[in-house]
Amino acid sequence: MAGSEVARRPVQIAEFKTAVRELSQQELAAARQALEARARQLARTSERLARHVQELEQQEGEGGNLALFRTSLRENEVVLGNCRERLEAVGLEEEFRGYAGATAADGRPQKQARAHN
Secondary structure, X not given: OXXXXXXXOOOOHHHHHHHHOOOOHHHHHHXXXXXXXXXXHHHHHHHXXXXXXXXXXXXXXXXXXXXXXXXXXXXXXXXXXXXXXXXXXXXXXXXXXXXXXXXXXXXOEOOOOOOOO
């Protein structure tokens, strides 16, 4: 896949799961850290957007910037969901490899190993 093609569209989860299998332990740990940081930032942004939407609903009703902020919030939640899905994939790969402390996207320890599909 050409670099310019990657820049035009996000990596699909199936592609991500395949790519994760090829990462070294250090690369996998770095991927987890980057995804966790991104998820935290997205969650904070969603919280701020949600508060702003509530304030605008009370002030403006259904007009003005409210639609824009609602759209931004929905899009942010989609990206956050994708990030969590990738964190889960990293956790499953860590578990498959038997790395200690492998966790799910929500921070809970994984319960059982799954084979690669």
